[in-house]
Amino acid sequence: MKKVSEVMTPSVRLGRPDHTIREVAALMMEADIGSLPIEDHDRLVGMVTDRDIVLRAVALGLGAETLVREVMTEDIKYCFDDDSVEKVAGNMAELGLRRMPVLNRDKRLVGIVSLSNIAYSGNESASESMLKGVAKPH
Structure with a gap:
């Protein structure tokens, strides 16, 4: 079974x-x-x-100089790099998340796993589960 570390995007840009x-x-x-x-x-x-920028700032009339801390999501869901793709896809589907930070066991950020990473993982069951969870019509 593939691990998240095998399918995630390892290069991560960071904001403050x-x-x-x-x-x-x-x-x-x-x-x-x-x-x-x-x-x-x-x-x-x-x-x-x-x-977040559109709905929590622009739609409310906040300016471009608004600090990120005012619009970011603080309750972060994450997974570990040694978790299975199947487990993470199920978790992301249940939570309705299209992207999730990936941490190592020292809780250091090592990547991001996204819907597209799961879709191209070669695990059809994980892809189907994830797609059904995050691509629900409103």
Whole structure:
């Protein structure tokens, strides 16, 4: 059974809670990504997505200089790099998450696993489970 470490994206860009949403949006644009883990003193303290910026800032009339800490999600769900793809896909589907930070057992961020990583993992059961969990019509 494949481990998450075999399918995750290992290169991770990071933001900080004191970044502005303009700075984070620029980082996301540069890296062509839709979410960014937020770290503070080598600790994962949040995640911010392009959707967070739109719904929690722009839609409420907050400016581009708004700090990320005001719009990020603080209750972070994560998995470990030695977890099975099947287990993580099931967990992500249950939680309705399209992306999840990957930590090693020392709780250091080592990657991100996403819907596309699972879809290309070669595990059809995990892919199907994940897709059904996160791609539900409203």
